[in-house]
Amino acid sequence: MKLSRGIALTIFSTCLATHSYAADDWRKLDPENTLIIDSSKGRMIIEMRPEMAPKAVERIKLLAREKIYDGLQFHRVIAKFVAQTGNPNNKDGGASAYPNLPPEMMFKVPYQAVDMFASKSSDTATGFLGSVPMQTMPITDAISKSNGMLRSWGAHCAGVAGMGRNEPRDSANSELYFMLDASRRLDRDYTVFGRVVIGMDVLLNITHGEPPANPDIMQTVKIAADLPAHEQPQAKLMSGKALEQLIAKKRREKGGDFSICDVVIPAKLN
Numbered sequence: 130m131k132l133s134r135g136i137a138l139t140i141f142s143t144c145l146a147t148h149s150y151a152a153d154d155w156r157k158l159d160p161e162n163t164l165i166i167d168s169s170k171g172r173m174i175i176e177m178r179p180e181m182a183p184k185a186v187e188r189i190k191l192l193a194r195e196k197i198y199d200g201l202q203f204h205r206v207i208a209k210f211v212a213q214t215g216n217p218n219n220k221d222g223g224a225s226a227y228p229n230l231p232p233e234m235m236f237k238v239p240y241q242a243v244d245m246f247a248s249k250s251s252d253t254a255t256g257f258l259g260s261v262p263m264q265t266m267p268i269t270d271a272i273s274k275s276n277g278m279l280r281s282w283g284a285h286c287a288g289v290a291g292m293g294r295n296e297p298r299d300s301a302n303s304e305l306y307f308m309l310d311a312s313r314r315l316d317r318d319y320t321v322f323g324r325v326v327i328g329m330d331v332l333l334n335i336t337h338g339e340p341p342a343n344p345d346i347m348q349t350v351k352i353a354a355d356l357p358a359h360e361q362p363q364a365k366l367m368s369g370k371a372l373e374q375l376i377a378k379k380r381r382e383k384g385g386d387f388s389i390c391d392v393v394i395p396a397k398l399n
Contacts, residue, residue, distance in 0.1 A: 154371035155397070158364045163353035164189065164323065165362065168203075169345045170335055173307075173328035174353075174364050174396075175290055176260045180242065181283055182233040182322040185292045185301065188225075189322065190352055192303055197225055198350035206337045206344075210312060213293055214347055215305035220340075222295055224302035232298045233320040237278040240268050244368065247376050247389045255284065255389040260366055260396070261324045262286045262389045264316065283321025286311045286390035288329050292320040307332055311390040326396040327364055363399040 164175040179186040192198055197217060204220055205213040216223030238258065243265070246256040254265045262284040270280075283289060285308055293304030301320055309332065325332055335345045353361045367375065372394065380387045 154367060154369045155365040156368045158326070158353070158366065160354035160356075160361055161352065162186065162323075163362070163364070164193065165349075165351045165353055165356075166198075166328075166347050167349045167351075168331060168335070168347050171328060171331035173325050173331050174362055175323045176326050176366070177290075177323040178258050178261050179322075180238050180258060181236050181261065181263070181281075182292070182320045184230045185233055185320050185322045188227065188230060188303070189305070191227070192225060193350045193352055194355065196350075197303065198347055200346055200348065202340070202344040202346050203335050204340050204344060206335050206341060207309075207339065208337050209310045211306050211308055212332060212335050213304060213306045215293065215303050217303065219344075221293075223304065227302065229297075229299055230292065230301045230320075232301075233292075233322075234298070234317050235280060235282050237280055239277050240265075240279045241277070243279065245372050245376060247380070247392055248387065254279075257392075257394065259324075260326050260394045261289065261321065262392070263321075264389065282317045284389050285313055285315040285319075285321070286324075286393075288325040288332070288393065289321055290323045290325065291315075292322060294319065309333060311388075313390070326366060326394070327362070327398060329393075365397055365399065367395045 158176055162177040164177055166173045177186045201214055202219040203212050203214045243256040243258060246254055248255050251267060254268050263281050264284050265279040265281040287308055287310050289308045291306050292301035293306045294301040376392055379391050383391055
């Protein structure tokens, strides 16, 4: 996948005093849709959202369970932009033995399923599906014209994970990319399936290069549900009133410059 460079936006810190929030302000990740990448730089935990890209999530689970991803390189890593991996040949343009996937750049979800709206307007709305930032058509349209279904797409903010592809829009196969910074020009052009919720520091430390001289690798890639219960990471994400307050605080700080990418939902491991 050849994503071109974009203007880097600022990554906002999520270093919060998590002990100040109540227990019901945190939700557990679904083990069946939690991807664990143990890399040569450390562990990353990704929340996958099949509502956004069911075929992509299904493919990632299949390849992880077949251990196709184990040992693959981060073959293209561009500072303040993207880290790419997941091609069995460790190069752009590679693919698994399975057929290419259909485009899943756009999806529809019930507007009640969106966990938290960061902003609303007569033109569009922005919010989160779990930890993953998204943008939608106006909520009023969903209610009045689409039986409550929001026509939506993933927002390419820092930590967002998607499916790499070649030039054709239906050429996604096995390649994964992880956003090192925000690049919203990619919205609606690539399939978003999740977001790194633990290990953003690891992702930002992956060795850069096109290709890197000494590339980092994904040592193992697993689905949390496949691990024994005592080995499953107990990751939780902020939710409820605490998240409402966080969004409101960030909006006040940024004013007219506020963007969905200004909010990274805090996560913690028990």
